[in-house]
Amino acid sequence: MTAPVQSLHFADAREAEDLSAFLARLLHYDRAAAVRLQAGGGALAVFGRPPSFEVLAIRTARLSHPVELDVTVAAGELLESLGGPEIAVPPAVTGPAWAGVLPPRGGWREMPGLPDAAEMRGAVATAVAEFRRRDEALPAERRTRAERDRIGREIWSRGIGPTGLPLRAVHAAQSLGFLRPGVPTALLSAGSWLRLRTPFGSVAVRTSGLGGLSVTPVRPV
CATH class of the missing domain: 3.10.150.10 (DNA Polymerase III, subunit A, domain 2)
Incomplete structure (x- = not known):
């Protein structure tokens, strides 16, 4: 052993x-x-x-x-x-x-249509501004955590460009220091997973809910 x-x-x-x-x-x-x-x-x-x-x-x-x-x-x-x-x-x-439940070890292929880092960072900034504007416009009786969460889900679930990658994945990549100005990026797909890859790290997200999840010890991706 x-x-x-x-x-x-x-x-x-x-x-x-x-x-x-x-x-x-x-x-x-x-x-x-x-x-x-x-x-x-x-x-x-x-x-x-x-x-x-x-x-x-x-x-x-x-x-x-x-x-x-x-x-x-x-x-x-x-x-x-x-x-x-x-x-x-x-x-x-x-x-x-x-x-x-981790992304698969292999089988990744690059997907087209991903905007460059500057455009994705701009999309995040626009979304943050929209959230703040809509939050400030809420009447006092609707300014609740549930309503703010609903607005957030609506905004961050939107796809980035034609890729189907949710905007929340791009927001996460920026907030975690992965998506920096001028860095090369790639969008990869494997089964129901999408992965935004940069030289500083990756963000992966499932695109088809929880159905059919497999629990396997995978090697680093």
Whole structure:
């Protein structure tokens, strides 16, 4: 029986710094956030789900040597352990439901029609302005959490361009630091999953509800 992985060694210090920034953003939205870690070969994938966006966020990092790892841990404990090129793997926690349903390992194909980063960032800014305008226009008796949530769902469920990618996925990519000015982007599809990929991370979303979900341990994407 293979001994569990106790520590991870990054290829360089920048990998740890970038992962720290990602974890800090996740914790901003959920102080009790959990992340699923998967390592295969010389790469680590960290999966998280910021609740405000209802998407799956993925950050990868290069490791100095190959390891095999699949564990769900507390994001805060993982962040605390990041202080250099080597980190201790925190104790496993009982993972939330989303951690058992990850995007497939392979079968991704690039989809056409994705606007460039500047246009997508502009679409997010327009949507934020619309939400604020509609929120401010609500009469006092309708200014409730439920009504604001309804407006938000309507706005952020809209597709970006002709792609079918919901605007909330683009908003998440920008808020998590993935979608930056001038960066190359790609839209990938595999089954019922869509994935917005940038050099700084990916955001994945299911497009067909919860039907037919498979729970499989997949390798980093």
